[in-house]
Amino acid sequence: MKMNRNRTFYYIKEGVSSIFNHSLMSFASVCIIIAFLVIMGSFILLAVNINALVGELENDNIILAHIDETVSESEARALEHTILSIPNVTNVVFTTNREAYENFIGRHEDEGRFGDIDYTVFRHRFSIFVEDVALIAETQQELRHIPEIARTSANLTVARALVNVRNIVSWVSIIVVGVLLAISLFIMSNTIKLATFERREEISIMKMVGATNSFIRWPFIFEGFILGLTGALIAFVSIMALYGFAAGRVIEIEAGLFQLVVFSTISVPLFLLFAGIGFGVGVGGSAFALNRYLKV
């Protein structure tokens, strides 16, 4: 569909004036886009925060690898590269048996009954951080193949629970966003159908005087584009304000429980998503709803 400048200006002018000539339908369309995007955006933000929380908990889920007591400290430290070469291992922290002893005593200093223990009863150990907590059992198995490692321990129950929570959150997010998208498209397409039904006479006049389908479509497309992006912009500003308000309340009430994801870190993808949906629903909906009136 080629356009010259004269026509482009005409299409934009017609699209804009049509918004004001059919102000009630325009208002309804924008409101539906805003309502959908705010609901969807809220859910996305909730899912992002739950995922971040699960991610934080996952980071705390480590494997402890205790080194055989016959291995010297320097030999034990040398194992770091071997451990890091295992897939899924992201980082290791070495703790000598003396440090382990001091940590232990530090935690029980009030009790005084462990003062006469020799530090050599403790083993050197590695705290091993993993990338994917779902693979923690496999990583643990790999570690057991290293002869210098006497014993490994990991909280597999917690790891599995975290993986389950993450999976559930992911699936629920996909399903809820999918359902919301389907409902919204249905409502939106009906709103646009109603708007085009209101203008079927105008469209039939255009056809009668010899307008091509693209000539009829373009003003509607510009109109849908403007309404879609307006809705997306208002929804984005609303969700930003709502998130700011909610974040303030959560921090106030549950200070220290967990850190909410900072809005600016997800604002760009969220805005692009809103703009994409606004554009798609506005432009796609307009073009699609017109089809039945163009087959004359």
Next chain:
Amino acid sequence: MIRMTDVFKEYANGTKALKGVTFELNAGEFAFLIGPSGSGKSTIIRLLIGEIAPSDGEVIVNGQDMDNIKMRKMPYLRRTIGVIFQDFRLIENKTVFENVAFAMRVIGASNKEIRQRVPYVLELVGLEFKAKSRPDELSGGEQQRVAIARALVNNPRLIIADEPTGNLDPARSLEILLLLKKINDLGTTVLIVTHEKPLVDQFSQRVIAIDGGRIVNDGMDGYYDYEDE
């Protein structure tokens, strides 16, 4: 210009609207197509402007076989035909000037061409002083003249008027028909579809009479008499 040869039209509900209609309208002619309600007049109009296809027979308009025309070519054919309807079909939120200019925009006319041509056509139909009015500020006769101006503005070879006087009083009706005759005198072929026999009686022009989906008379001297419901 128009040639219908043994045209049959049966709608999906089984109604047989046309039963072997044959007639021809040559370039520069002026003719009335007259018949009672349900005689098949509207079906002929719909066939001529490509809204429907014939069940059988041949419909040629401005050299184009309407049964074989591709959908994407239909707009370009419609630009060679000016159509006027009983209910005027004006766009309510546009001024008289914009309603007429709109038909020119459709064919890609420049603003300069529109500024030159539209006032000329409005003057031709006697509405040069109403250019800024909106349709709801005009009388029925004036609205029909806007519709005529819109039909005329792209200089079509053929004008088809479907009951153009249906919503007008007798004086305004005669005015509209005289205006269409004047347009015909300037070289445009005109086909007026109507059921208003008394109005047609005042003109010494060709009359094609249709009844029950068949042409029952075609000529200058007298035509089929009928009682409209």
